[in-house]
Amino acid sequence: MEILKTYLDLSVFSLLGIMAFIALWFTLERLFFYAKVQVTDYPHLEMLQVDLTKNLTAISIIGSNAPYIGLLGTVLGILITFYDLGKLDTIDTGAIMTGLALALKATAAGIALAIPSIMAYNGLMRKVDVLSAQFKAQKSANNQ
Template sequence: MNWLATLVDYGIIGILLLLSILVVTLATERFLFFRRLDPAQYTSRNVLELHLSRNMHLIGTIAGNTPYVGLLGTVLGIMMTFHTISTSSHMETEAIMVGLSLALKATAIGLVVAIIAVALYNLLVRKTKDILLQWDIRHER
């Protein structure tokens, strides 16, 4: 069952760290785009909205799914713990604690990534709405 510990430690947590890097990269790109954007250059609100919302779905998808990836790590860590308990002739506290700590670590990292992704997504959605409202005000007839 050592492969399961490796899967949780490097696989699940590695995926979560990769997703966190992806979220921060996408959000940074969006914030830089918003900073240099001049809404007055757009004659169509739809084109502006299309440019503003680029890659936002990825941030939202990551925000929605990272708790489940963390939960998968939790389930695998607990499965490893139960397997260790069932195959041992005597219960080793150390082996049980390793499995449970892996499970909790995966959960914690999944929640941290999700919280950051949701916060960034909400900030970007709000900024997008502000820019669109500015465009609407400028182009009122």
């Protein structure tokens, strides 16, 4: 239990930090790619969509799972709080509230990561739809 108590915050926030870095990296990479992509360079819509959707799954996975990582940190923090209080044989409401408040910071961090990740994913998917529509319009204009 002492190892968990010592490394819980470090491990949860390190994992969320790595996830945030990956989400930001892939979001920026996609934005730069979308800025320079030419739909006329692709012979087939499917090939274009493969390139357009690259790394979007990772952003979505991070956005949907970050709250669970935070929640796991919170549950383990609450477990540690109750374990420590159980060893003291006293009921100190201040210690309980402090422990619970500190445990909830992991959930807050997970949600704080999830919101911009999902927003980025949705915005990038909109750009995929726009570029795909441009491809289709250009192909149908060339066929007429």
